[in-house]
Every structure is written in C-alpha cells, then in structure tokens.
Amino acid sequence: MRLDALARLVRLSLARERKGAFFSSFGVAMGVGALVFFVGLGLGVGAVIREKIFPTDARLVDVVPPAVSLGSLLGGGTLDAPTVERLRALPGVEAAYRKMNVRVPAVTRYDGVFFGTRLRMGMEVLALGVEPALVRGDVQLGEFQDAGEGQPIPALVSTRLLELYNKTFAPARKLPQLSANMLVGFGFPVEFNRSYVAAASASGPSRPGQAQVVGASDRALLAGITIPLDAAVRLNRAFGVDAENYSGVTLVATDPSQVPVIVAAVKGMGLEIDDQERRMAENSGAAVALTTSALALLSLLICLLAAVNIAHALSASVRARAREIGVMQAVGASRADIRAIVLAEAAVVGLAGGAAGTTAALLLSLGVNRLAAGYLPDFPFKPDSFFSFPWPVVVGGVVLGLVAALAGAYFPSRRAAATDPARTLAG
C-alpha cells in the first residue's frame, strides 16, 4: 500500500473518530508527560548534586595514608617525598599535588566590623596546605605562596562553605550576603597552636598570625582554610611537629578511564583512597535515581493504561467499521493493508499524544522553575532549574507515545485484518 493512500485513509477515519482519537491521545499525553517530567526532574536534581553539592572531578584521586598503618610494617603506608614521586610516576597519572595539614590546632578570633555589621566571634579552624597548582584557577589575589614569617598567609575558602553561609548562617544572624569577590582581601587573625577544645589543647607557646582571603575554591577544605603548602610546612616545622610526611596527595588522571587502574596501583602501595565525597555524591545520586525510578514506573503504568484505552477504543471502532473494512477488501485491500491502516491510525494518535505530553512536561517544568524562583525561600545550592531534559529524553517521550499506541493497536489491528468480507458484505 502506498504511503499517500495510507495517509488519506488514516485521515479519513481519524476525522470520523475525532472524539475517540482525542481521548486516546490525551491518555498517551498524560503518561508520556508524567514520565518526561519526572525523568527531567530526577536528572536535574541529580545534576545539582553532582555539580554543586558534591562536585567531584572524575579525574581526581585523593590518596591518604592508611588509617591503621599496617603498611608501615611492610615499609610503606606513609606519604613521604619518595612515595609521592612513585605516585607521580604511576601510569595514567598526569600530575600529583601534595597536601599537608597544619598539625597544630588553630583558632581565629574576630572582633570588629564585618562588612558593615559588628561581629565578635571565635572558632577553631583547620588549615590545609596545598600545592598552588591545584587551586591556581581560583586564586584572585596575588601569588598563592607563603610570604614568610610575620606576613599574612594567603587563604582560600570553600565555595560550598560560602553557599552554606549565605543561605543559612547569614540570614539567621542578620549578617550580609557574601560573594567570593567581596571576601577577597579580607584579613583575619589566626592563632596557631591554640585551641578552645580542652582535649586538643596544645603544648608550648602559641603564635599569632594573620590570614588573608585570596579567593574561593571547590577544592578548598569545607570546614577550614586552604593555604599554600610551603606555609603549612613552615608552621609545622616551627612547632616541631611532622613536616616531612604529607597528609594527602591528589592525583590527576590523564583520563577518567584511568582512575580504576590508578586506584588499584595506589592500594597496592599500601595507601588508601579518600572517596568520602564521591561516595556521598553516589549515595544521594542513588536516592534521587530511586525516587525518579519509582515515579517513572508510575508514569509507565499510566502509559500502559493509555495503551489499554487505545486497545478498547480501536476495538470498538474496528467493530463499527466492519462493513467498511469489508468494502475495502472487496475493492482490493489485503489483510496486511487493513492492518496497516489501523496501526497507522494508532501511530498518529500515539505520536500526537507523545509530542503533546512531552511539550506539556517541558512547559510545566518552566512553570515550576519560575514558581520556585519566586516563592521558595533561598536554600543552599538552590538551582536556577530543577530540571534537565537531554534530547534522548525528549525524543524518547515521543517514541514512547508511539510505542504505547502501537502496543494498544496490536490486537485490534489483527482483528480488523481478520474481518471476513463475505460475512459483512452479504445482504
């Protein structure tokens, strides 16, 4: 059967069954719309988790010394300079960045004007020294290096800390909102070898110092400040604590696919991988995926109902048109032709429903985003869009509509093809 003839006959019967076709299409649109909406929401929220809340770079591997140092018995397990060199030489490793904690406690005490508000506070700070190259892109002020005893230490703050501060702490305490740009240049006192926590009380004299914010970074320590590695080494040396072994090494793989090989090699050296962040990202990602899957399943169920509805409607229509089908057979329609006509009708209904449902989901997501922007209070990591619609989801929605309709048309089309013309035409 030629396509133009098929199109004409399909148009003919759809025009007559306009109402039924509309409701069939509507059912498909509901199912497809719900599915596209929920999948888009799941992907969108998943992306926020991956990119904003737990931004993990797929190429980075964080190496730490083992918590229980069995390795040291075997001559490994510490991160000294030769070990770092061996790590750097591993196949698939592009670069290795050393990190060292300042191994004495530190506190900051602030008493002064803080962006227009008077602020008095004191708190424990952790300081982590990192190689400048690891955070180079995020430094906005000066060179990220130790200027020596008595000079302010350049410090990076965590972008996530900033987000948490802005969305929860600042509003609660009526403190101003801060951006990384505003903070750059801000100086504050840090007193090393001093603690408010009795158990952590340090021995020996404390040493006052000054830190200066030079930027914000994803790679910065969440609860603390990130300073140049040489500053951390200098401070540790000054307090007579370990200044030789590193607290961690961040390896950059030449390619994400190299990561498993690198991880295996690192473990073989008696070292461990700090994948807490990655795990949290994976866990919350899994939770979102699970919720999305449940909702998607529900939507698929709606699609199934739509298919059943189409089966019903088409069965009735085929029964009502038995005589017409007989006439078509008498003038030369084969059973395959009759089948094609019914399937094509369903295909049009399904494609229309799939396209309408997908469009509705896209529009609804725009509406939800706008409502969220206007009416939801600000919370940390609140995204501009809660949705993500990659093209396979959009195309898949339309295709699903088609598939559901064709599935529903399967039996009616067979029944139509089995019409006995001799019986319907007699008399």
Next chain:
Amino acid sequence: MIQARDVVKTYVDGDGTQVRVLDGVSLDVAEGEFVAVVGSSGSGKSTLLHLLGGLDVDYRGDLRVGGVTLRGLGDKALARFRNTHVGFVFQSFHLIPNLSAVENVLLPSHFGAAPPDARARAEALLERVGLGTKKDRAPVRLSGGERQRVAIARALFGKPRLLLCDEPTGNLDAATGTGVIALFQELHREGLTVLCVTHEERMSAVAGRVLRLKDGQLVEERAGLQVATGGST
C-alpha cells in the same frame, strides 16, 4: 471467464452441525456472457459470488476466474485479483458514507497501482453512469439509484473484465431499477462479462442465460443462445 469445478462450501452452524450450502457446483461462463443466477433465499447465491470474487477462500473444488486459478493465492495476490480482475456490486451499495461520490469511486486506487490520471478516470466513470454533476456529493445526498450507479462506477475503476453483482436492484424501486438494468446491459454490450444474482424478472430477462441454485446445485433454467463452451452439468 469462469470455470468452477465441483465446488463444495460448508458452513458450520452455531450448534456445530455442518451445513453444505454448495454441494458440487460446476459452472462455465464464457467471456462476454451475461448470466443471471436465481434461487430462493438462503440457497447460497451470495456464497457462490463471494467464492468467485476471491472474498472467500474456504471451499473445496477448483475455481478459475479471468485466467487466474484462485486456490493457493496468497493474501496479497488475492487482493490484487479483486483489485484488477473483478468488480463487485452489492444490493445495499456499500458506499463509504463520509467519502464523496468521486472519492468512493477512487477507493480501489488506494490498494493498487494508482494510474496517474486516477481522479480524471473516476470522474469519467461517474460521467459514464450519468452522475457527472453530482461527483462531489456525499452518499447520503444521493438517491438509491444514484448510489448504486456510484457503486457500479467504483466496480469499474480497476478495469475488470468481470462484474459480480448481488441483487443490484434489490433495494431500488421499479423505475430506478430499470435504469440500472439498462446500464448493465450497456456495459455487457461493450464486452464486459456480467454474473448477476437476482430476484428481478426483468434482469433475468436481459441475461443471456439463467441458472438456478437449488439444494446446493446449479441447474440451467434457460440456456443461452450463444453458449460457446460446454455449459453447466
């Protein structure tokens, strides 16, 4: 044109008993004949017509129509046979209600190779049956006789050499029926072979030969004047 040999058709009744409607029917119709088939209601006339036209393939015996052996034809080949070799005309017209007259005539073109001049051809056929001015009318706006003329035009669309008619005047009043009978006569005169199931005296009167279907058998009621082949048994 038609050679039927020992055709047997049985229906299974609702209660499972077998009803033998055609019990060894043999029939020869030569090219260009006008044959009327008569018989009481339920004698199997429509059944025979459907078998000859390839609408029913469940039978025993041999059927050869227009040079085509029907047994063994697949769904597609059989559809093609109906599209090009035979034209059906039914008692209740069987037009498609939401298609105009000319679109009804064009219906066969959807299932076969459509000639490039399909529409012109359909319009010419309507002209031929006297409906040139009503070609765009919906069937409901045509009289019974006009509807049957549209149906005849549709049956002629595929240029068949055999017309199979099942009581074509059965739903028409006498005057209208006369017009339709005249049309069949005309078509026959132009060389078309016509096999017509009818109750109508006037129709059998114009036929060259009249056969009666009785107790599952075909018997010659009035032999033709110019029967070329052996005729029925």
